Amino acid sequence: MATAPITDNSPKSLLKLVEDKNDKSEKKLTILESHGYTLGKTIGAGSYATVKIAKSDRHDCQVAVKIVSKFQAPGDYLKKFLPREIEVVKGLKHPNLIRFLQAIETTHRVYIIMEYAQCGSLLDIIRRDTFIDELRSRRWFRQLLEAIDYCHGRGVVHSYAYASPEILKGVPYLPQLSDVWSMGVVLYAMVYGRLPFDDTNYSQLLKQVQNKVVFPKEPNVSQACRSLISRILVPQRIRMNIDNIRNDTWLAESLVTVETSTTDIPMDTSTIRNVKKITNERNKETKNTTDIGAQIIDKRQT
Numbered sequence: 001m002a003t004a005p006i007t008d009n010s011p012k013s014l015l016k017l018v019e020d021k022n023d024k025s026e027k028k029l030t031i032l033e034s035h036g037y038t039l040g041k042t043i044g045a046g047s048y049a050t051v052k053i054a055k056s057d058r059h060d061c062q063v064a065v066k067i068v069s070k071f072q073a074p075g076d077y078l079k080k081f082l083p084r085e086i087e088v089v090k091g092l093k094h095p096n097l098i099r100f101l102q103a104i105e106t107t108h109r110v111y112i113i114m115e116y117a118q119c120g121s122l123l124d125i126i127r128r129d130t131f132i133d134e135l136r137s138r139r140w141f142r143q144l145l146e147a148i149d150y151c152h153g154r155g156v157v158h159s160y161a162y163a164s165p166e167i168l169k170g171v172p173y174l175p176q177l178s179d180v181w182s183m184g185v186v187l188y189a190m191v192y193g194r195l196p197f198d199d200t201n202y203s204q205l206l207k208q209v210q211n212k213v214v215f216p217k218e219p220n221v222s223q224a225c226r227s228l229i230s231r232i233l234v235p236q237r238i239r240m241n242i243d244n245i246r247n248d249t250w251l252a253e254s255l256v257t258v259e260t261s262t263t264d265i266p267m268d269t270s271t272i273r274n275v276k277k278i279t280n281e282r283n284k285e286t287k288n289t290t291d292i293g294a295q296i297i298d299k300r301q302t
C-alpha cells in the first residue's frame with residue numbers, strides 16, 4: 001500500500017508551527033514585565049546598583065528602575081539601610097522630591113521603581129556645565145530648601161555625604177542644622193562646580209570645616225551668594241536655619257529674570273537629584289545610617 005509522503009504542508013508540520021508559536025507567546029515574563037515595566041537602557045550606576053530607564057504601562061510614562069544585586073551589595077546595606085531607605089521614601093510626597101513608586105524583591109535582586117529625572121543628577125548637570133549659573137542655582141537651591149524643610153517636618157533628616165563639623169567631631173548636634181550645613185556645601189558646589197572642602201583626608205577635612213570657608217576667584221560669584229554660603233558654613237551655634245535662609249537677600253531675589261531669560265536654563269523639565277553626591281566617594285557607613293536618598297526634581301515654576 002502506497003503511503004503519502006510527509007511534506008512541509010502536511011498536518012504534522014503545520015501542527016509543529018503552531019506549537020512553536022505557542023511556545024513564543026507563552027514565554028515566561030520577567031518579574032518586571034509581569035508588573036508592567038519594560039526595561040530600557042542603563043542610565044547610571046551607583047555603588048551597589050544599576051539604574052535603568054523603563055516604560056511603565058501602569059503609570060503610562062517612563063520610570064527609573066534601580067536594580068540592586070543581592071550578590072554584590074553588602075549584607076548591612078541589604079538588611080538594614082536599603083529597607084529603611086525604602087520605608088522612609090515611601091512616605092515622602094513632595095513636588096521637589098523624586099517620587100518612589102514601588103519596590104519589588106526577588107531572590108536575586110531588589111528593584112526600586114521611581115520617578116524618572118530626565119536630566120539626571122545634579123552631579124551630572126554640574127559635570128556637563130562645569131558650574132551652575134546663579135539664576136539656576138538660586139531656583140534649585142530654593143527647591144532643595146523646600147524639599148528639606150518638608151522632610152524635616154515629617155521627622156526625616158537628610159544627612160548628605162557632606163558632613164558638618166559637629167558630625168565629623170562626633171559631638172551632640174541638631175540634625176536639622178547639619179542638613180543646613182550640607183545644603184551650604186551643595187550651594188557652593190553648584191556655583192563653583194567644586195567642593196569647598198577636600199574630603200580625601202579626614203584630619204584635613206576636620207581642620208578645613210572649622211576654618212572660614214574660602215572662595216575661589218573663578219567663576220565669578222556675587223557677594224550676596226558668597227555671603228549666604230559663609231553664613232551657612234559656620235559652627236552650628238551661629239548657623240542660619242531654614243527660615244533665615246528662606247528670607248535671605250540672595251535667595252529672595254526675584255525669579256522674574258529667570259523666567260523670561262532666553263539664554264538661561266536650557267532644560268524645560270530640568271532635574272536635580274541626588275544632591276548628596278557631588279563628591280568623591282565618602283564614608284559609606286556614616287552616609288547610609290542617615291541617608292534617605294533625597295532626590296530633587298525641578299518642576300519649573302510657571
Ligand SMILES: Nc1ncnc2c1ncn2[C@@H]1O[C@H](COP(=O)(O)OP(=O)(O)OP(=O)(O)O)[C@@H](O)[C@H]1O
Binds near residue numbers: 049064
Ligand atoms: N530617578 C532617576 N532618574 C534619572 N536618573 C537616575 C535616577 N536615579 C538614579 N539615576 C542615575 O543613576 C545614577 C546612580 O544612581 P544611584 O541611586 O544608584 O547611585 P547614587 O546615589 O548616585 O550613588 P551611590 O549609591 O554610590 O551613593 C545617578 O547618579 C543618576 O545619574
